[in-house]
Amino acid sequence: MCGSADLVGVVDLGATPPCELFLTAEQLDQPELTYPLHLRVCTGCWLAQIPPLITPEETFTEYAYFASYSGSWVEHARRFVDAAVERLKPSFVVEVASNDGYLLQHVVERGIRCLGIEPSANVGQAAKDKGVPTLTAFLTPETGASVRDGNGPADLVVANNVYAHIPDVIGFTQGLRALVADDGWVSIEVQHLLTLVELNQYDTIYHEHFQYYTVASAQRALASGGLTLVDVELLPTHGGSIRLWARPSGTPSARVLDVLAREKAAGLHDLSGYAGFAERVARVRRDLLRFLITAAEEGKTVAGYGAPGKGNTLLNHCGIRPDLLAYTVDRNPYKHGRFTPGTRIPIAPPERIAQDRPDYVLVLPWNLREELTAQLSYVHEWGGRLVFPIPHLEVV
Known part of the structure; x- marks a missing residue:
């Protein structure tokens, strides 16, 4: 994100295959590629990360994860839509990585114009079958500009559990900025590195996740693409997530400052907070x-x-x-x-x-x-x- 090569190891999990490449019976006699799984943190911008050893195209062209198989996740999405529509009253909603329509189906039910952007054709087809308009594409600055040209700017752009999946953080964020209206909102949900470290949630480290965010590093990532973090919510989903509210301009709320202070106290704005994490991971294994x-x-x-x-x-x-x-x-x-x-x-x-x-x-x-x-x-x-x-x- 910042261009520094000064990375410090946090935990080395050896080498594994990509986590969503489930094997057929015919593939059991074939070799599998494995890739190093070593989490490091940058001492320049404090972004925790793994190298982009696999491409999104390899993972997401055909995908095995369908969000709607989790009833609690669908209900989580419904509550979000209810609250966002009540508060923001959007006339056009775009979701990036919209999966099988688990969230936008609630927008469609309300009669609000919407569009999903989903790179996995098989998953996106499930959304289309539900009546959710879906574009099969990865988000880039060019994709964002094209969608805006064809549909107008979005009042609300949603990006749940995708911000960690992007090797080009800056380009993806620029794509979000291209989609959203100048007075619109961007809502991002991503796992919180604070709970990952505190609660030994090391199994959420895998090759699809290139980044592991604190609010501090997310704030920098958003700024790199022209967005300002204005609010944050702490969520229980995925063992502990953050919902980032960003806009093209604005001022961080007291909640942002509170979470930044918690992260700093936990040592995640320097190296001290990572000490002992690898040993706790080893204890889970044993x-x-x-x-x-x-x-x-x-x-x-x-x-x-x-x-x-x-x-x-x-x-x-x-x-x-x-x-x-x-x-x-x-x-x-x-x-x-x-x-x-x-x-x-x-x-x-x-x-x-x-x-x-x-x-x-x-x-x-x-x-x-x-x-x-x-x-x-x-x-x-x-x-x-x-x-x-x-x-x-x-x-x-």
């Missing part, structure tokens, strides 16, 4: 492996729940194979019959758990704990227990 090995030696069965990208970071870093985790299940039919990248654990439909009645269910999307605890309440019927690996091993 504790989980110890649990799985003990369960295997005692003849207990363990199945997984979910096949999220973050789960593949955890499985690969821990070296977990089918001898310790027989299979995992997922609600997304795209993943059924496929295998997790690197660790090659089979993925089945969710009904498999009720059929097999495992002793333990390892919950990989731990960030959806409340939602999944309710979904998996039936596991208690046969005395099964849920296992949460992050922020520390917990069997409930």
